Amino acid sequence: GKSMVLFVYLSAVVPRLVFMLHTLLAVWRVTVVRENPMYWLLLLLILLTLVEMIVTLTIQKGKDYKGFSPALFFYLINIIPSVWLLELYQLDIRIHSSDCSTNSSNKCTHFVHSTDQISYNLSTEEQPVKRPENSSNSIDVVINFLNSTLDWNLSFHQTLLILLIIGKWILPMGVGVNRDQLSQLLLTFVGIAADILEFKSETLSEKEVRCHAELVYAILAIWTWSMLQFPLDLTVLQKTEGQRPHGNTSDRKAHLFKNSADLWNITISVLIQDGPFFIFRLFLMFHQGIVHQMLLFFTIKNALVLTLQFYRLTLIYLEMRQPCKEQQQTTTEVNVSTCATEMDDIVE
Structure with a gap:
């Protein structure tokens, strides 16, 4: 309505x-x-x-x-x-x-090339916000409190x-x-x-x-790249039974259709999130010499996620090969049965 x-x-x-x-x-x-x-x-x-x-x-x-x-x-x-x-x-x-x-x-x-004239406050990272003298006191109080x-x-x-x-x-x-x-x-x-x-x-x-400009740029670039997965609907590609392809569709294509959501999730994880995170953390440890407990933990976590994703990818590949083998075996059995029947007819 x-x-x-x-x-x-x-x-x-x-x-x-x-x-x-x-x-x-x-x-x-x-x-x-x-x-x-x-x-x-x-x-x-x-x-x-x-x-x-x-x-x-x-x-x-x-x-x-x-x-x-x-x-x-x-x-x-x-x-x-x-x-x-x-x-x-x-x-x-x-x-x-x-x-x-x-x-x-x-x-x-x-x-770092600053394009603006900035007055630096060395005691804090945030610069105090300058307000006109005739601005509302309530606005000043709120902004100062937030700052x-x-x-x-x-x-x-x-x-x-x-x-x-x-x-x-x-x-x-x-x-x-x-x-x-x-x-x-x-x-x-x-x-x-x-x-x-x-x-x-x-x-x-x-x-x-945080004091190395190139590393900060790299972090922001990886952060921006990882944010691009939000507009993508990762689970939409998961098809229901009624949406599966009909007709003379090969088992391989049908299997790809069935696992399309898993393949999409694996691609997103490896290329957009866990892959870049893992590589950057390895760079920090082995190239920059930055090693501490939390960095090591999250590096291992990314490595585990990537390992599980590739393991899942391997399982999908093996499942795709299995129907092909079964189909070949069935075809061979049918051919042998047909040949045997023909030989019986000839003997008779």
Whole structure:
């Protein structure tokens, strides 16, 4: 009925509005710390979300696409530049502060080129926010309280992941997606979000890493790459019995069709998340000489996940070969039986 249609439209619009508000907050924070109003131009990226929302409401009637979520994809495009700018600002602050005053930071300072005039506060990583004298006292109190209690960068990372999960939950389901698949996808998202946040926080906790510009760039690049799996619906490719191909389909193709979701999950894990995380952590240990208990634990964890993924891939391959062998054996038995029958006829 009309109420159901209205609910679908609200489910499509409300999460996108929240995504835009979160982007607005991130851009505001960039303009505050960089002290450059030109960064407000980042809000032009919101136009992509607006266009996508109009197209989805008119063509898809608010429903998401199968296997891909443009709303989450454009949300990432909107906010990731602001997160990068905030992280690089923190890098500038650290390099010019006593936190990176040792020789280990000297090799990276020439890679950092600050494009803005920044007043550094050497006592803290966050620069105090300057407010006009005629600004509201209540606004001053709120902002000063947030500056003293919040780690803005970590907060944006955390809220970004939370909004991606809740947003996917509220957004209308894609065509051909049922609630069971959506619940599996959301549970997968929770695990992915925890791994990504842990990777960013744990690697940057090391002084040898957070004071090295090239390593910070690498962490942000891997973080950005890993975030791209959220717009993908990892469980949508899992077909039901009624969706299996009919007709003269080979057993190999039917088996690939059956295990398409597992193959997709293995590819995502190896290429987008656990693979890059594992390689970077090995680089930190063997090339940078950074070894500690937590880094070793998470490296072993990534290695175990990759091993299990390749083990699962091997099982799928062996299962694909088994029907072929059975088919060949059956064909041979039929041929032998046919030949025996023909010989009996000749003898008679």
